[in-house]
Amino acid sequence: MKLLQKFTVRDIVFLAVLAAALTVTGVITMPLVMTITLFGVRNAAAAIFYGTFGTIALMKVRKPGALLLTFVFNGAILLMMSPVMFLNNFLGSLMAEIIALAIFKNYENEKAIFLAAGILAPLTLPTSVFFAMLLNGQTALQIVERPLLSALICILTAALSFAGAAIGLKIARELRMAGKLK
Amino acid sequence: MDRFVVSRPIYPPLSILFSFVMLLLGLLISKRESFFFLLIAMALLYLCFGYGRILGKCLLVFVPLSLLVGFLSYLIARQEIAALQMTGRILLLGLCAVPTLSMPPSILTRSLAGLHCPRAITLGMLVAIRFFPILIAETKQILEAMRTRGVRVTMNPLVLYRAFLIPLTMRIVGISEILSLSIETRGFDLREGEQTIFRPVHFTSRDGIFCALMIACIVGAVVWK
Known part of the structure; x- marks a missing residue:
């Protein structure tokens, strides 16, 4: 709980509003891919927004746990629709923070922010495999039945996620220049 | 989101637990016959506890969706039973969302504050x-x-x-x-300390009955092959 003491009301509110916006983008994109059962397509659809909003969150609140909190708040809404999506996001953001902080120690460097936000969506893929195994009643091998296609979608997810992170950095820099993001 | 709110919701942590447990259990037993009886039992449980309106709205969305996914699954695999199971799994997702979707946010936060959540x-x-x-x-x-x-x-x-x-x-x-x-x-502070809760949310006997029926459903689904 000491981690939470570093956050101010301003930080928490910003992360929560950003989480709500992230859900809105999900509402727009998810119906398009909802019926596609191909592994990784849903992750790929959300990847660009996860990258963008994850970067903006960390650019404004450069504190360890900011990314995790954003996705916990996002999960609070997702929990009402699908507990699986909540777990997916929670575990993905937790792993992304651990990896980024293990390499860079903090978020002072923009590379740390780019890395954390960029790897988040690809990290939701392994948890998706686990839940897909349960949901579709298949084994992991059956899910990645078409290895080439699955690998391609995983690469696409990573590429979109990092592209989103790059867009997020650009937006954050523009807002900072305009004096909106302190 | 207020359109989904019920007047007397189940104790929020119990609702979340119910969604998680039922989803996991449902997915684990989705190849058994008892799976479809679990879905019926869940729907009946919701009706008994005043979730009928929300259940109707959820089914309105999830029944066509599950049929569509089931149909697509049939087109791909050409297996009726697998398609039926897929339909059931999507329906399960919708049914599991009912108690959490209908939970008023203020009651959720009050109950979490009562449980000393940061x-x-x-x-x-x-x-x-x-x-x-x-x-x-x-x-x-x-x-x-x-x-x-x-x-x-x-x-x-x-x-x-x-x-x-x-x-x-x-x-x-x-x-x-x-x-x-x-x-x-308004004087809100993040520092942890003594705090009062406007209208605390308690675990009532109604929640106890819901919990008992939920356990009965779980036991029934596991025992029944």
């Missing part, structure tokens, strides 16, 4: 849930402004970036600044 978490969850519909309205306004200026909603990344993402982020920053100022002005 204030940062309860505040964030409340803001995220409350501002979800507001941000949908904001997004619509931005899209309308785009149309007014003659900017078409295309998949052109440059257009989406300049005309949609930048204004949306500006609005997020603006809203969060005003909201945090408003919260701080």
